[in-house]
Amino acid sequence: MALLELKNLHVALEDGTEIVKGVDLAVDLNQVHAVMGPNGSGKSTLAYALMGHPGYVITEGQIFFDGEDVTELAADERAQRGLFLAFQYPHAVPGVTVTSFLRSAINAIRKARAGGADDPVPVPEFRQEILAAMERLRIPRELAQRYLNDGFSGGEKKRVEILQMAMLKPRIAVLDETDSGLDIDALRIIADGVQELVGPEMGALVITHYQRILNHIEPDFVHVFVDGRIVEEGGPELAHKLEAEGYKAYEEAVA
Numbered sequence: 365m366a367l368l369e370l371k372n373l374h375v376a377l378e379d380g381t382e383i384v385k386g387v388d389l390a391v392d393l394n395q396v397h398a399v400m401g402p403n404g405s406g407k408s409t410l411a412y413a414l415m416g417h418p419g420y421v422i423t424e425g426q427i428f429f430d431g432e433d434v435t436e437l438a439a440d441e442r443a444q445r446g447l448f449l450a451f452q453y454p455h456a457v458p459g460v461t462v463t464s465f466l467r468s469a470i471n472a473i474r475k476a477r478a479g480g481a482d483d484p485v486p487v488p489e490f491r492q493e494i495l496a497a498m499e500r501l502r503i504p505r506e507l508a509q510r511y512l513n514d515g516f517s518g519g520e521k522k523r524v525e526i527l528q529m530a531m532l533k534p535r536i537a538v539l540d541e542t543d544s545g546l547d548i549d550a551l552r553i554i555a556d557g558v559q560e561l562v563g564p565e566m567g568a569l570v571i572t573h574y575q576r577i578l579n580h581i582e583p584d585f586v587h588v589f590v591d592g593r594i595v596e597e598g599g600p601e602l603a604h605k606l607e608a609e610g611y612k613a614y615e616e617a618v619a
C-alpha cells in the first residue's frame with residue numbers, strides 16, 4: 365500500500381453539493397504526482413478534504429495514510445502523522461515573526477506526538493535547523509525575522525511556505541497552486557523547493573490548473589482531473605499534451 369491512498373473518495377460541500385465524485389489515488393515517498401484540471405473542477409476541494417478541513421465533507425470512500433484509515437481524523441491529527449498542505453496560510457499575522465510561527469507549528473506537532481505533553485524543540489537545535497533549511501533553500505536570512513506574510517511579495521510567501529515544509533518535514537506534501545496566478549519567480553521557488561525536498565523521506569502531490577509549474581518540476585505521474593473525477597492518467601508527457609491541447613476535449617467528454 366502506498367503511503368497516501370485515496371479510495372473512491374467523494375467530497376461534498378456543507379450544503380450537500382457533491383464536488384469530488386470518486387477519486388482513487390496513491391502517492392508514495394520519492395514521487396511527485398500532479399493533479400491537473402480546469403478551474404472549478406474541484407481540485408482545491410480535494411486538497412482541503414485531504415487535510416481535514418471541516419467545511420468539506422467526505423461522504424463516501426476513505427483516506428489511508430501509512431496504512432491507517434485517517435478519513436475521520438481532524439486536520440491536526442493528520443498533520444501530526446505527516447500530511448502537509450502548503451498554501452494554507454495566506455493571511456498576514458502581524459506581531460508574529462516567521463521564526464516564532466515556525467517554532468509554534470513544530471512544537472504543536474511535537475506536543476501531539478508526545479501524547480499531549482509539552483516537548484518544545486530546544487532553541488539551539490531549532491536555530492540550527494532553520495538556518496540550515498534557509499541555506500539549503502536559498503532563502504534570505506532576514507525573511508525569518510519579519511512578521512508572517514506582512515507585506516510579503518508573492519515570492520516571499522512561497523519561500524516561507526517552502527521553509528515551513530522543510531521544517532515540519534511532512535511525509536506527503538500537498539501543494540495547491542491556487543489560481544491566483546503566481547509569477548514566474550514564485551513558481552520557481554515552489555518548484556525548486558519541492559524538487560529539493562522530494563526524496564526517500566517525502567512525496568508530493570502538486571495540484572495545478574497550469575502546466576507551467578511542471579516545466580520546473582518533472583512529475584512522475586500526471587492525473588487529469590475534470591468535474592470531480594480523474595479522467596486520464598499518465599507520465600510527464602501527459603502534462604505536455606495538456607499544455608498543447610488544454611482541457612477542452614476532456615470537458616466535452618464529461619459534459
Ligand SMILES: Nc1ncnc2c1ncn2[C@@H]1O[C@H](COP(=O)(O)OP(=O)(O)O)[C@@H](O)[C@H]1O
Nearest residue numbers: 377383401402403404405406407408409410419
Ligand atoms: N467553501 C465553498 N463554498 C461554496 N462553494 C464552494 C466552496 N468550495 C468550493 N466550492 C465550489 O466547488 C466547486 C469546485 O471548486 P474548487 O474546489 O475550488 O475548484 P478548483 O480548485 O478546481 O478551481 C466550484 O463550483 C466552487 O464554487
Ligand SMILES: [Mg+2]
Nearest residue numbers: 407408542543
Ligand atoms: Mg483551486
